[in-house]
Every structure is written in C-alpha cells, then in structure tokens.
Amino acid sequence: MAKWTRRNFARTVAGAAAAGSLSAQSRPAGKLKIVDLKCAIIGRNPTVRIVTDQGISGYGQAESYKPYLKPMVLFYKDYLLGEDPTDVNRVMLKIRRMGAAKPWGAAASAIEIALWDIAGQAAGVPVHKLLGGKMRDRVRVYNGGVRFPMTGHTPQHYAENMAKMKEAKEGFTLIKQAVGFHNGAMMRAIPNAWYDEPRTGASHPDKGMLTERGMKHVIACVEAMKKVLGDEIGLALDCGPGHTVKDSITFARAMEPLHIAWLEDLITGDYTIHPNAEQYRDLTQATSVHIHTGEQLYGREQCKDLIEKQAVDVLGPDPEDVGGIGELKWIAEYADLHNIQIAPHGIFDGLIGLAAHVQMGAAMPQNFIAFEYPLGQPEWWYDIVDGLPNPIVKRGFIDVWDKPGLGVTFRVQAAKARLAAEDKGFFD
Ligand SMILES: [Mg+2]
DSSP, X not given: OBOOOHHHHHHHHTTSOOOXXXXXXXXXXXXXXXXXXXXXXXXXXXXXXXXXXXXXXXXXEOOTTXXXXXXXXHHTHHHHTTOOTTOXXXXXHHHGXXXXXXXXXXXXXXXXXXXXXXXXXXXXXXXXXXXXXXXXXXEEEEBSSXXXXXXXXXXXXXXXXXXXXXXXXXXXXXXXXXXXXXXXXXXXXXXXXXXXXXXXXXXXXXXXXXXXXXXXXXXXXXXXXXXXXXXXXXXXXXXXXXXXHHHHHHHHHHHGGGTOSOEEOSSSOTTOSOOOHHHHHHHHHXXXXXXXXXXXXXXXXXXXXXXXXXXXXXXXXXXXXXXXXXXXXXXXXXXXXXXXXXXXXXXXXXXXXXXXXXXXXXXXXXXXXXXXXXXXXXXXXXXXXXXXXXXXXXXTEEEOOOSSBTOOEEOHHHHHTTSOGGGTTTTO
C-alpha cells in the first residue's frame, strides 16, 4: 500500500518488495496468488499484510489491545499460500471455522479485510463496489473514543465531561458513554452500588443485582448527561455486561422518557461467550428503548439466534472480531430482513480498520445507524498512513472515498521507523 510509482511496480514484480498498491491502469492481467502472510504489531495494533505474486499487497488490522494475536494470524499462513486472494469467500472458507468468539476471531477477521483490500486493488475499484456499491456517499460515525479526562464520578462530573464531548471538533451527532458495570469507576464512586463485591480481572468483571442506591446513581448520571445534550445529539449507553434481566428492565424503563439511542450489553456483551438471546428477548419486549449487543460475536452463526428471535433491536458486531467486512455486511442484510438495526463496534480498530469501516458502511443496507469511530493510537499512526480525508470527520460523518481497495496506503519509510526489531521485514 505504498504510494504507487511505476518504479516500485517494476521493483515489486521483480520480486524484491510488494508494499505498494496499484493504479487501475496497472492491474494484473492473470490470476493472483498469495505468496506470504505477515503480521507486525504497529503501535499496539496487530497489522496483517497479505503479499501476492504480482506486486499487490492487502492490509488488515485487529484491535489495538491485542498485541498477543500475532501467532494466531501466522497460524493461518499455510492455509492461504497459493490461493487466489480475490476469491475472498473461498479463501475464508478454509479458515473461518478455526476462529471463535472474541478475541479469537480477530485474526481471521483481519485476514478477511486484507483479502478485500487486494480484491479491490486487483479490480481497480473501491471495496464498497465489491460489497454491492454505495448506498450512501457519507457514513455516520458515533463517538465511543474521543474522550476527556474525568475529574470525578458524580452526575455533575458526567455532565461537565459530556459538555466537552458535545463540543468536540468532529461534530458527532451520536455519543456513547459507559455506565453501570461497563463503568467501574461510576459503580465504585458510591458504597454498595451492587450486592457482589468489586472484582478485578479481564474486561468488565463485575456482575450482580444493583442496590436501590446503585440504580439511582446510574440513572442520575444519565439524566445529568442527557440534560447537556438535549435533543441535538443522540446519547447511547454501554451498560454491562453483568446486569440481571429485571435490573435491565427497570433501568431501560427509566431511560424511556430520556429517548436514549440504545442500551448496549446490559446482560451479556464484551467477551461473554454466549449471547443469551432468550434473556435479551425478554428485555427487548419489556421496553421501548432500543436494546443492543453483539461486539463479542464471531461469524453469522453467533448472530443467528439474536436475529431470528428478535432478541435485540440493534446489533453491533465489530468487523475486526466478527469475521470481517463481508461477513458483517451479510449479517446486516439478514438483520435488515428482521427489522434489526446495525451499529458496528470499532473503537480500537485502528486506521486500517477505519478505512474498512468506511468501505463497509458505504454499502450497508438502510438499517445502518453509524459505526464507532476508531482513533489512530498512538497519535503517530496519522503520520504513517495516506488516503484519509482531512479532517476525517465532518459534522459527524465521513465522506466515502473511491480509491481502489481500502483506499489507504502506508508511507512505508515513516512506517518502517515505527516497526519493532522483530517486525523489521514487514514491508520488504
Ligand atoms: Mg460495548
């Protein structure tokens, strides 16, 4: 994905390096073949490169807090070598059954995205054309990651913090905030907010029945934030997992007069291996607030019950966990058939992931709400990637670009300088 020049094409065809994307005029005439699969941890994002025999490389990415993923990506290498990367579904058929619920679907997901990048470049078209073409010229994003430091955890603190997000330069039309068990600091700010003791461990470990005081505290924090936003900007809440069904219903009903955009992961969610569709259906049927889950799911199979049982109103799989952008497009179409909305998770998906979200979002059916806007972290990620608009987000939307593939390219020299010693050969 380096900037295309005729010189580097000659170099790559000669077999020296395959870091560049190709212009439409230079598309390969014959069948492409995968000759290598590489993975480097750039910053903290596992970044995948699929190398072909004809000078085209495709890139994909996994969430920034998964640096442990590299061996899992490379595990798939033997399955991919020799395959035609433009037959995306046939290649994925070889490996998709070897993935699993988050985080173990991320490696296959990153590979899927890299295959689409190659397929688009080989055809000389942006990936959204291969997914059915543009349904929209700009894609709405929601704010899940542009944050300002909290100075406390009372309702007043949340209101002050929300006022800053409201003024963010991206002009978001929809903001998501963590509450309940998704926000350990909020729950620990008052004594005895729930009946179990606070837990430590991986990703949102608390669970249990809320006390009256705990429930009132969470509701008061939301009311304070909502007062700041009014009806100008939507407020979505990431709430769990770990709440009981009855607490979830009580909370959802308290949110009804506030017109909250959605309530995410109240019962199950982040890293929960079973989505528990029956309990979500009970909750969904008991309230007029849109109920959301799905970021932990891998593959259409794990989404099937939630969709067919009308268990939720909004599904939020992450393309970097669910199996990629083609997979999520398929799930979105099936959800649309059941009048279920789509709001993909994406906060940690990095800038290659951002490009994948934009291509996928452009082609999504009418049930698409917005995707969660990923940030380049560390900040120098913005210095090693070309092709993103400037500014990226305008009034809460990103204009869809039309460059081949994912349409973003590495500034290879600058990117090389950020590689760890063990990844030095990533762009060679
Ligand atoms: Mg979430």
